[in-house]
Amino acid sequence: MPRPISATVHAEALRQNLARMRRATPDARVWGIVKANAYGHGIERVFEGLRAADGFALLDLQEAERVRALGWRGAILLLEGVFETRDLELCSRLNLWHVVHCDDQIDMLAIHKTHQPHRVFLKMNSGMNRLGFAPARFRAAWTRLQALPQVDEISLMTHFSDADGERGIAHQLRAFHEVTHDLPGERSLANSAAALRHGDDAAVRADWIRPGIGVYGSAPDYPEHDISHWGLQPTLTLASRIIGVQQLAPGDTVGYGSSFTADGPLRIGVVACGYADGYPRHCTTGTPVLVDGVHGRLVGRGSMDMLTVDLTPVPEAQIGSAVTLWGHGPKGAVLPIDEVARAAGTVAYELMCAVAARVPFNTSE
Ligand SMILES: *Cc1c(COP(=O)(O)O)cnc(C)c1O
Numbered sequence: 001m002p003r004p005i006s007a008t009v010h011a012e013a014l015r016q017n018l019a020r021m022r023r024a025t026p027d028a029r030v031w032g033i034v035k036a037n038a039y040g041h042g043i044e045r046v047f048e049g050l051r052a053a054d055g056f057a058l059l060d061l062q063e064a065e066r067v068r069a070l071g072w073r074g075a076i077l078l079l080e081g082v083f084e085t086r087d088l089e090l091c092s093r094l095n096l097w098h099v100v101h102c103d104d105q106i107d108m109l110a111i112h113k114t115h116q117p118h119r120v121f122l123k124m125n126s127g128m129n130r131l132g133f134a135p136a137r138f139r140a141a142w143t144r145l146q147a148l149p150q151v152d153e154i155s156l157m158t159h160f161s162d163a164d165g166e167r168g169i170a171h172q173l174r175a176f177h178e179v180t181h182d183l184p185g186e187r188s189l190a191n192s193a194a195a196l197r198h199g200d201d202a203a204v205r206a207d208w209i210r211p212g213i214g215v216y217g218s219a220p221d222y223p224e225h226d227i228s229h230w231g232l233q234p235t236l237t238l239a240s241r242i243i244g245v246q247q248l249a250p251g252d253t254v255g256y257g258s259s260f261t262a263d264g265p266l267r268i269g270v271v272a273c274g275y276a277d278g279y280p281r282h283c284t285t286g287t288p289v290l291v292d293g294v295h296g297r298l299v300g301r302g303s304m305d306m307l308t309v310d311l312t313p314v315p316e317a318q319i320g321s322a323v324t325l326w327g328h329g330p331k332g333a334v335l336p337i338d339e340v341a342r343a344a345g346t347v348a349y350e351l352m353c354a355v356a357a358r359v360p361f362n363t364s365e
Contacts, residue, residue, distance in 0.1 A: 004241035004272050007355050008362045009041045010328065013217055013233040014049025020231050021211045024199035025190070029054035031077060033212035034063065040352040041216065041236055043067060045363050049235070050215070055097075057210060061090050068094050077121060079210075080131065081105050088112040099123050099157065101131040106141065109150045117152035120145060121188065124179065126172040128161040135179045142183060155186040155207075163193035164221040173203060193220035196230055218348035222338040234334060236352055237327025238279070238359070242291070242319055244270035245311070254300030254308050260285045266299075267311040271323045274305040278354040279325055280344035283307075287343035290324035291317050293333035326351070 021030055032053030033039075038046040043063060047070050050056070055075030056067050064076050078098040082088055085108040091098055092114045100106060101123040109118070122142055125132030133141045145151050158176045160169045176189065186207035190199065192214030198204040213220050217235040219227045227233065248254070248262040269291065275281040279302060287298040291314045299310050311317045322330055326337040337348040344351070 002360065004243070005277055005359055006239055006362055007359050008237040008239065008327070008364050009045040009049075010233070010235050010237070010364055011046075011049035012365050013235040014046055014215065015052065017215045017217055017232050017235065018050060018052055021192070021195055021209065021214060025195050025205035025209050026199075028190075028195075028199075028205040029208045031055050031057040031188070031208055031210045032215065033057050033079075033210055034067065035059045035079060035212070036353050037063070039212060039216045039349065040355050042361060044070065045361060046235075047072075048363075054208070061087060061094075064090075064094055064096055081120075082108060084108070085111060088114070088118075091118060092116060097121065097155075099131075100141070100145065101125075101133065103141070106144050106148075109145070109148055112150050114150055117150055119153045119155070120151055121155045121157045124156070124158040124176055126158040126175040128159055128172070130159070132158065135175050138179050139183075153185065155188065156180050156183060157188040160189065160191060160194050163191055163197065164224075169194055169198065169204065177203065191220070196220065213349055216348075216352060218336070218338050218341075218352075222336075222348075223342060226338060227336050234327040234337060236337065236355075237329075238273070238277075238325040238355065239327070239329075240271050240273040240323050240325065242269040242309075242317060242321045242323060243272045243306075245317075245319060246270065246308075256301055256303055258300075260300040267315070268299055269309045269311050269317055269321065269323070271307050271309055271325075272305065273307055273323070273325055274303050276304045276356060277359050278351070278356040279307065280340075280346065280351065280354075282344040282346070283340060284343075288335055288339050290322075290329035290333050290335050292321050293324070293329040293331035295333070295335070 032050040034043050035058045057077040076096050081099040097119040099121045123132040124138050188208035190209045192211040195209045195211050248266040252262045254260045273279050284301050294314045296313045300308050326340045341348045
């Protein structure tokens, strides 16, 4: 028997989360964001659930080829554009739309030979200072692109740094509007947080939204709001089983470093899941977990292949009992990945992307 750990991707949850994003942003079209192998879920595994998207957005040309290989003939957007001139040949061949965020990419387009002009998304750096043209240089870039025979339609985009937090998006929205208000073309601004929190504002939802994390069942502004507040469902479950049980006496310790000491008699379960499966080592005593669908907690520090859980809430638990590290558990129980990420001092994005190659994946409806 293989080690009893597995990950499951839930197609129906993806479908419902995508529909939830649409309801938050009436009339906007939706990019299904499948970069980083669909936030660790696997592009091929999420494709059915995200079929209703208006397009797929990603970073990697190989990922674009995989989406085309699935039979997708609709729009695909390269979120960082091309990295070298010959990437444009594949863009032409696969009919990809691509971001243009710097002058080098315009130079590459200018020497590219194509019969079919490209649709591009010109990106403004409205304050995040990652990719994009500064507002003062944006119109010059637009004018240059407009003059190229290699370019068909020019759409406009920017990305928010604080849509999930206190600073908000108003300053970036203003910078974007000031420079672009009289330019033609479609617009795309909103990530999941902006779509959920500001989707009622037509200037924010614009023509295309770009929701990633919300579609994957994490609340973008957790812990201010959780997935039940936003009406989202987990799309990824990490599950395993108890492979050992220990009865501790008062004063007994657990695991490497003896970071946990029992203050009374305590029954613990040893679970086949560790940091070599992608479960964060920073999760220690108190991290939530489900045993047979009952909410409980980790005790002690997890190791490479195992972690330990307090069995007090489930006295009937034994070797073979089901453990849910995050996602959907037995009996309708849910453990949002956001709660585990918080216990690890990180965000759900990182946990999703980190599930290790040795963990077998399933898909379910
Ligand atoms: C990843 C990404 C998104 C999606 O962001 P979420 O916070 O996951 O919704 C949107 N736009 C761009 C440019 C991205 O790189």
